[in-house]
Amino acid sequence: MDQTQICPRFEKGIQIASKRWACLIIYQLLEGPKRFCAMETALNISGRLLSERLKELETEGIVKRIVYPETPVRIEYSLTQKGLAFESILSAIQTWSQTWIEPDSI
Amino acid sequence: MDQTQICPRFEKGIQIASKRWACLIIYQLLEGPKRFCAMETALNISGRLLSERLKELETEGIVKRIVYPETPVRIEYSLTQKGLAFESILSAIQTWSQTWIEPDSI
Numbered sequence: 001m002d003q004t005q006i007c008p009r010f011e012k013g014i015q016i017a018s019k020r021w022a023c024l025i026i027y028q029l030l031e032g033p034k035r036f037c038a039m040e041t042a043l044n045i046s047g048r049l050l051s052e053r054l055k056e057l058e059t060e061g062i063v064k065r066i067v068y069p070e071t072p073v074r075i076e077y078s079l080t081q082k083g084l085a086f087e088s089i090l091s092a093i094q095t096w097s098q099t100w101i102e103p104d105s106i
Numbered sequence: 107m108d109q110t111q112i113c114p115r116f117e118k119g120i121q122i123a124s125k126r127w128a129c130l131i132i133y134q135l136l137e138g139p140k141r142f143c144a145m146e147t148a149l150n151i152s153g154r155l156l157s158e159r160l161k162e163l164e165t166e167g168i169v170k171r172i173v174y175p176e177t178p179v180r181i182e183y184s185l186t187q188k189g190l191a192f193e194s195i196l197s198a199i200q201t202w203s204q205t206w207i208e209p210d211s212i
Contacts, residue, residue, distance in 0.1 A: 010200050012203060014129045014130060014196075018125070018128070019124070020124055023124060024120060060211075085202055088202060089195070091198070092195045092198035093116065093120055094116050094119065098116075100188045105118070106115065
């Protein structure tokens, strides 16, 4: 890695990964499409914050929101190809954590 | 990946990676030991924030602070083995960014 100049794409990637909750939301969605309430419960996150993060991830092209015209309407969130590819980053964090995080430091 | 239960180590890893500036500080130090002022300039970060982050990364065992008893005293920051191993996470972010971040989205 060449640190003298940070590539704007890399910096943007760091910015996305560093956004609080983003990694955990993507991790949840790697399981498959999810409804808002299910994510809210699983992550123990406020609705306002989850909604904000989902909108940001949608803008980044990582999450897609699908509206099923049923009664009542059903809305599901899932990962785009870009979002699915993010798994490689989460895997790297997982591998590093398993090797380097001491259980008694948590 | 099994999403039903998040491993506390993995969650802690995400928490470290998600801390603003942490990735960029580690990225800088992958180049080699650095002095506080050099990092402050390279990252364009406030001294207060950089000092806070470095202390946190030191507590996590990622960064080490070495004091050289010269006149004037010289203090350098470098990565521990745990910090050096973090490169795998930054590499994953870099690879993902190069593939998925559109230059016109930055």
